[in-house]
Amino acid sequence: MSILIDKNTRVLCQGITGNAGLFHTRQCLEYGTKVVGGVTPGKGGTTVEGVPVFDTVEEAVEKTGADATMIFVPPAFAADAILEAADAGLRVIVAITEGIPVLDMVRAYDALRHGASVLVGPNCPGVITPEECKIGIMPGYIHRRGPIGVISRSGTLTYEAVWQLTSLGLGQSTCVGLGGDPIVGTSFVELLERFNDDPQTEGVLLIGEIGGTAEEEAAQYVRRHMRKPVAAFIAGRAAPSGKRMGHAGAIIAGGKGTAAEKIAAMEAAGIVVAESPADMGAAMQRAMSRSRGA
Amino acid sequence: MKIHEFQAKQVLRDAGVTVPRGIVADTPQDVASAFHQLGGGVAVVKSQIHAGGRGKGMVKEVPEQRGVQVVRSAAEAEQAARNLLGHTLVTVQTGPQGQVVRRVLVEQGCHIARELYLGIVVDRNAKRPVLIASAEGGVEIEQVAAATPERIFREPFHPDVGLASYQARKLAKKLGLAGPTVRKAEQFMKALCRVFVARDCSLVEINPLVLTAEGDLLALDAKMTFDDNALFRHADLVGLRDLAEEQPAEIRAAEEGLSYVKLDGNIGCLVNGAGLAMATMDLIQLHGGRPANFLDVGGGANVHQVTEAFRILLDDQNVRAVLVNIFGGIMRCTTIAEAILAAYRSVGFRVPLVVRLEGTEVEAGRRMLAESGLDIMAADGLTDAARKVVAAAKSRP
Numbered sequence: 240m241s242i243l244i245d246k247n248t249r250v251l252c253q254g255i256t257g258n259a260g261l262f263h264t265r266q267c268l269e270y271g272t273k274v275v276g277g278v279t280p281g282k283g284g285t286t287v288e289g290v291p292v293f294d295t296v297e298e299a300v301e302k303t304g305a306d307a308t309m310i311f312v313p314p315a316f317a318a319d320a321i322l323e324a325a326d327a328g329l330r331v332i333v334a335i336t337e338g339i340p341v342l343d344m345v346r347a348y349d350a351l352r353h354g355a356s357v358l359v360g361p362n363c364p365g366v367i368t369p370e371e372c373k374i375g376i377m378p379g380y381i382h383r384r385g386p387i388g389v390i391s392r393s394g395t396l397t398y399e400a401v402w403q404l405t406s407l408g409l410g411q412s413t414c415v416g417l418g419g420d421p422i423v424g425t426s427f428v429e430l431l432e433r434f435n436d437d438p439q440t441e442g443v444l445l446i447g448e449i450g451g452t453a454e455e456e457a458a459q460y461v462r463r464h465m466r467k468p469v470a471a472f473i474a475g476r477a478a479p480s481g482k483r484m485g486h487a488g489a490i491i492a493g494g495k496g497t498a499a500e501k502i503a504a505m506e507a508a509g510i511v512v513a514e515s516p517a518d519m520g521a522a523m524q525r526a527m528s529r530s531r532g533a
Numbered sequence: 534m535k536i537h538e539f540q541a542k543q544v545l546r547d548a549g550v551t552v553p554r555g556i557v558a559d560t561p562q563d564v565a566s567a568f569h570q571l572g573g574g575v576a577v578v579k580s581q582i583h584a585g586g587r588g589k590g591m592v593k594e595v596p597e598q599r600g601v602q603v604v605r606s607a608a609e610a611e612q613a614a615r616n617l618l619g620h621t622l623v624t625v626q627t628g629p630q631g632q633v634v635r636r637v638l639v640e641q642g643c644h645i646a647r648e649l650y651l652g653i654v655v656d657r658n659a660k661r662p663v664l665i666a667s668a669e670g671g672v673e674i675e676q677v678a679a680a681t682p683e684r685i686f687r688e689p690f691h692p693d694v695g696l697a698s699y700q701a702r703k704l705a706k707k708l709g710l711a712g713p714t715v716r717k718a719e720q721f722m723k724a725l726c727r728v729f730v731a732r733d734c735s736l737v738e739i740n741p742l743v744l745t746a747e748g749d750l751l752a753l754d755a756k757m758t759f760d761d762n763a764l765f766r767h768a769d770l771v772g773l774r775d776l777a778e779e780q781p782a783e784i785r786a787a788e789e790g791l792s793y794v795k796l797d798g799n800i801g802c803l804v805n806g807a808g809l810a811m812a813t814m815d816l817i818q819l820h821g822g823r824p825a826n827f828l829d830v831g832g833g834a835n836v837h838q839v840t841e842a843f844r845i846l847l848d849d850q851n852v853r854a855v856l857v858n859i860f861g862g863i864m865r866c867t868t869i870a871e872a873i874l875a876a877y878r879s880v881g882f883r884v885p886l887v888v889r890l891e892g893t894e895v896e897a898g899r900r901m902l903a904e905s906g907l908d909i910m911a912a913d914g915l916t917d918a919a920r921k922v923v924a925a926a927k928s929r930p
Binding site: 266349421450475481489493 | 654655657660674678679691735760766792796804806807808809810811813816819824829862891892893915916919
């Protein structure tokens, strides 16, 4: 078992004829992902990497039976692509695109709020269930199948964490990149719930960063409901206030959203927090052995 | 993107938000004549820089001069302008180096009965824009939020529906407004929410919003920030950008597709990915060093970008050592090693360089660095990288 996606997931790529869409479709196919179709308005009827291209998501779903999508559409059109994916009934929507206007995401989030689709991202590396299905831009080979769920607001820092886990012999059930924007479709709590209920997952590693309060909410959920050990790392202890650290969402605003507050909330919830980014895997290991001892 | 107060007020005025009459000027003579044009009563001369805290800010060259001054004659206005223009204003937000005042806004004075606060941001929890109101105007809202959170009122709204009249009335009531002023508040708030959405703002702040003795509402100060990601649909706003207010190195970095923030430490860092870049700063600090910057070269990290990134890092005279921390995912470590070597040769390094590579084809990448014959310290893991670069920085005066 895993969460969100597995070997049976049938994936579309919206924006498949663009540079990034094409490159990553190829990478996902190589990994073994069932990429069953692509969508680019105006390019319907063509084929890319052996994958049929459609003009609309609706048609693509009809013809391929897809249930998930990855979006590489340019920022100005990306929110529309998200809405189109939800309208076509796709269960999992992974938006990779960086730079979507925040009010576009407010509108998209609002439209998806009551629907059945799960939106991951935007501005995220994607979702991977190792050795089964990769939907996104992460390097597949660093992952191993195993018991750890990973949830992160970052990209390369997640690869770093996964690499540490894999090197320590801790494989992953599913790894989810939430995205670095202020408004993202899915946050820590929804995924913690899923990992809590997933039989394959035995522990969860959270990678947070400055800005917002998603980590504090995660801590609260862990304290009240989590039955599995949780470890974490929070990036941005050294970040100054009022300056955006690359990610649109990574900013300490009005003295709020600091790493110190988040770390305190997590530690109070019994989460093992790695002090150094070199020890993310080790912190997970500690959390696992501590729960076994208890 | 930040803009000046006078620009924000123009955007607001165009949107039907009431602001005081004002004239922008960049010479003392023009300030004096602006004073006359505004009716010659009481006026306020306000420094136009992007940082806040101007009222309490101090002019470096004329220590008794504050960044905002009430004037009662043309001569007084001219003197204030002479003290401000071309001089450096230091406020709590500028940092000790301050910011040069290039123009001032001269505004008609008004009879202030009360000072209130209005602000709009996109609330990450509500996933909507939210109008924030407080009767505690004229002070920093963060202080009010920390000390007396019950005095802050919030109304979220959908961008395409806007603020409902009843929401405005609720807030007006909580601000203690009554009589015909309530209707004015409703118009003011709704117009403010409309302009926030129409111009894709990330922040609008009216602090203070004044209630005049005559019962009118006026945006006495205005701060407006736009969503950089939405500027593509606001060509008219792009022209409001004032590059003189921004860090030259940050502008240069942005042009090269690099995300760079200057800090005050002495260890330069170059990293791929924002999260890893932040974590690298943390790592340096954890090992007793101080990061000189945040720098994310993005996913690509080609020769040109790495070269430019090195130049930007080395232009910072505080930098005593540089750490490159790259996790090669889809991008191979060999490609990155090539970029580092080429950039190193063309830049002419003046400080020690520590490189930590991990990921795809890492062995070959490390070998390339080791066999280059260049003075590059290879690190084995994050902790080793941090120790090496901190020691290298400390060994140099």
